[in-house]
Amino acid sequence: MTPILQVRGVTKRFGGLTANNDISFDVAEGEILSVIGPNGAGKSTLFKLIASFLKTTSGEVLFRGNRISNLAPHKVAQMGVVRTFQETTIFRSMTVRENIIVAHHLRSKASLLGFFLGTAQARADETEFGASADDIIEFLGMEAIRDELASNLPQGHLRALGMAIGLATNPTVLLLDEPFAGMNHDETMRMVSLVRRLRDERGVTVLLVEHDMPAVMKISDRIVVINFGEKIAEGTPAEIQSNEKVIEAYLGSEDAAIGM
């Protein structure tokens, strides 16, 4: 089976600094793949390159064989590769439900003019978005905060909302940027099972960047490790745990404290 996402020799330089150097790996359809690495290894940069929020210096990213690197970000989202954000990026002065409804943009069949005129198609779209938003709210167990203003939410809910926004776009590949950051053990476990259900029940391929090692080991089918902008290992969680280079990368740096 051809991989759904192919990262091919991706390199990114900021002036004299090489953030990513010749990184290549494949993501299979329906897989949960994590990218890990010590602080400053270039994980977030890699993520932005895949979602095309940054332009590559060289190399390319293919989605189902089509190049998506260096396209406008909204085009990449249109094709089905959608990112969520590390920082709790949401539409702050909308309610939870409004956030999710507005994120249904890609599914609208009516044109903007159609929405302005209130055509039958536009109304059908709105009804569908509302129903789908309620589905997502139920899926993520957010019923209690449905009509809460996003700016009033605590962090754990914001992270879930970020994922809900991502889900609303009906992604084929969802890029999760540090979904477990700042969560306690229980919250993390809940998120882990949520990400699994995303894949199992909605067939979403998940690519995630994460620090939290126990969670990564638990959730991932495969793991890619990068250090100083270069890929140093790739394999199943068991393989990664016993990989010399990985152990060295973590133990040989201040980040040993992250704990493997």
Place this chain on the structure above:
Amino acid sequence: MNTNRLIGVGAFLIAVFVIVPLLIATSGRWDFYYTLTSVALLAIASAGVWLTFYIGRINIGQGAYALAGGYVSAILVTKAGFNFWVTLPLAGLFCAGLAVLIGLPILRLRGVYFAMVTLVLTEVGRLSALALPVTNGAKGITSIPLPGELSIFGLTLIPDFATLQNPKLAFYLAAVFLMVACYAALYRIVNSRLGHLCRSLQQNEELSASIGVNTAYLRVLTYSISSFFGGIAGAMFVAISQSIYPSSFQVADSVNFMLNCFLGGLGYVFGPMLGTLMLYFGWDLLFTTGRYQLLIYSSLLIILMLVLPNGVLSLFERKGGRK
């Protein structure tokens, strides 16, 4: 639309189309027509500025589009013999097109950078009007005929203004009708998906792009609608004053359009309308204070903005409600 809102709209329409003309007829204060017509037209231009606020951009350049719209109409009427009512939408469309060309590069800017470029735009508009051969320089275009008759298939929709006994009333009705149409369109934009996407843009452009919104397109679209409003307001103004000069719309006007939005409330569709009315009449009412007029006026503005940062309409807001 719920019943309360329908009643509100009905009451407003009756007030502007029936009660105001009746009051003016009984009181004999015909000069009020000119004032209220001006308010209606300035409110249209302010509505455009408000729409650019809605995508998170501070627009201090609406004067340039009002000026451009005015000149387009004036030139078409005087040099090409067009009927004014045909030039009105053309002026709007010209400004919308101009806004696409100007907006493509400048809408990438945010915050104070965008504001400064648009501020300069008004001055560029004035200088262009001075320099271009077609605008007749500082002498401007004068003696523009009153709007002619508009008829379709022999059916007279709008009579020739020159034959009317009371063109002031006709201008008032035309301006208010235009204002109602513009605000209805604005209300529809804000409450349809387009408005939701604009709000997403205002709150977080990156996230907006990540959910598949073509942010550059949406920004330019909104800005051109905004400039369309500026253009038709300018054109209508010129028809009333029957003249236009490079100084007809200046930086001060652009700033006023923005202030109208701030004062009325950036979160309310009808904010700029109320803001325009209050600022215009506020200035006139303070006329009796003589040389202290500007001092009192500016102080009041500052106090209002400090006390009501979300605009006058926020006074009426129920908790959690939104228009």
